[in-house]
Amino acid sequence: MPDPATERGQNRDGFGPDLAEVFGPSQNDGGPELVQLLTPEGERVHHPEFDMDFSADQLRGFYRDMVLTRRIDTEATALQRHGELGIWAQLLGQEAAQIGAGRALRPQDYVFPTYREHGVAYCKGIDPLKLLGLFRGVDHGNWDPAEFNFGLYTIVIGAQTLHATGYAMGMQRDGVVGTGDPERDAAVVAHFGDGASSQGDVNEAFIFAASYNAPVVFFCQNNQWAISEPIERQTRIPLYQRALGFGFPGVRVDGNDVMATYAVTQAALQRARDGQGPTFVEAYTYRMGAHTTTDDPTRYRLSDDVESWKLKDPIARVEAYLRRNGLIDTDFIDDLKKEADELGAHLREGCKSMPDPTAMQMFDHVYADMPEELVTQRDGFAAYLETFEDATHGGGR
Template identity: 60%
Template sequence: MEVVTTMDTLTPRPEASSPADPDMLVQLLDPEGRRLDHSRYDRWVAGLGPAELRGLYRDMVLARRFDAEATALQRQGELSLWPPSLGQEAAQVGSGRAMRPRDFAFPSYREHAVAHTRGMDMRELLRVFRGVEHGGWDPAAHNFHLYTFVIGSHTLHATGYAMGAQRDGDVGTGDPERDRAVVVYFGDGATSQGDVHEAMVFAAVTQAPVVFVCQNNQWAISVPASGQTTVPLARRGTGVGIPSVRVDGNDVLASYAVTAEALDRARSGGGPTLIEAYTYRMGAHTTADDPTRYRTSAEEDYWRERDPIARLRTYLTDQGHADDDFLAEVTAAADELGESTREYCRALTPVGPEAMFDHVYGAAHAQVEAERAWFTDYQQSFAEADR
């Protein structure tokens, strides 16, 4: 017998014999920071020694501090909008660290910690929310796509990219330097969009090497998960023939393990997987939202006790893998990131409106240049009228 959690309780149950059981919740660290045995997934975290575990903790702390600073900057009028990721760090860091360099991530708009795990400077994310650029970074630099604000549409992009990798012969070769896969992130609310269902159908029938990670943070803005589905969201995958698994999204080890297994299957030619990371958005949906209007403080307190960072910190200290010096060093690094984030943001200055013509095509285009010239003259006409 092994301990596998259901949605709300710890219940001894035998390991599922099928490739995935969407009604079980995989957990390797319980809310008190105690390590649980899991014969299926233990091997995927066996290579994470004390240094790697401390790295996961550092990742989550830095991501949270960056998120807190960005939220504060928006409140101060420095950003037009910000989608907080408070509480979802384990689901993002665990899955992000399971990726290899050649894997490609397609985020929604809240995957700040995933960007960090891909080697991106999280401060670059501010460019789009500051309004100085429409994109903000080069997706090819870290195999991390631009944020997608049209809910669910990027799941089709991710599936198409995965099908391309498959047709390029970069799947199932047995060469770890060549085989690659795709991870696409979306929220529980996005599962109600047709695009997500269509993407999973395409992925299933083509056996595309794509891992769908649904961060079920309980609320699609103000609509609870009960308004989206009457069964675990992981069953959306089994409905189209995709192996699916529910994982405790506040458990960074379990999030890492299930993603590592899914990616290994995808890279080897085994096709897609749907992961439902059961987590909680402890902050607002965006800084334009007021969660006190639709959820209770008791609910927030319940999930605050299941904080993913506190859980790993307890495990590290109990196992002797982290001492006060290490924790203080991480706190200092977070403070430094907070200060540099403020400086970086305030130094971002908007480009002129004529920049909209710069990247329409990769090469010069006569019509675009004609429109640029017309727009320049139009803008100058206002200056001449003011004289």
């Protein structure tokens, strides 16, 4: 017997057209609107709007960046499994989205990350060892945001989009947008995931960015899962199409294609620097690992889906292209493996040698000028700690 809801052109929830009817079977691959320059098989293709040429050095650089970024992720995951980190947010499978977006930045551009932008941090010159302190619980992020133009990791889902929009509005008032000087004009990138797109903060950021024509690129890594919630339960339309409702353009790019991601992000950033306002970039990718190391994705997704996405691996497709065109050789691969091994050793040794914080450090870096009430609390806590030291000095407790 036919389903009445289906006969009415509605899905089984009764909320409108069935997604399969609207987008067709290609929706599982990002749909026909997906911007792609390199296929999963490593074949170069072209796009009428975002096509561009890449030098051999650029492509080798993209490949190196992604290999090293994956090694950072692998080492940090292993460190967590050995009890050296409290938690780790994996990026396995999202290397192209992050390296493509990260390498499109100019030094003066500012990034507001979530807690998973390890590849973008690497592109901004941050020692990946500094990322581990937060996940080890010994600091809140051990880098200077002003030095790298890269904000501290944001744990509150979606909050960084408002920070990014406000910062971008400040850039307008500082006169570093639309001047025509490539050394001066700047833009902001706000990174977030598909799950964060359901947060009120993100939608409020869209409203402010559109209203004030803020020079911000909203870069969404749609990895298909908001922890255990699939994208199909989060939206009835492709995420990038939401931008039109707020009054600025959106584009969906193959997030496993580092060439396309670079080209699209570069165009969006230039548009922002020129004073033409915000852009929404949806990097259509897949979280091949767990949400974090506390998550078990086998409880809510099919292994067949993971296996199908492995065939779209962002590193493998670039390697296939480079090998096919004679742009890398055995020496290059061997040297890169050695570099990755050295990076892994640096992370293991550095993580284990991080000093534990003192109890008094909780009062540091809270206020530039500490209020009297907090001074009183700090001094009282210090006096309390000294009683234990006195007891120890006096022969123990």
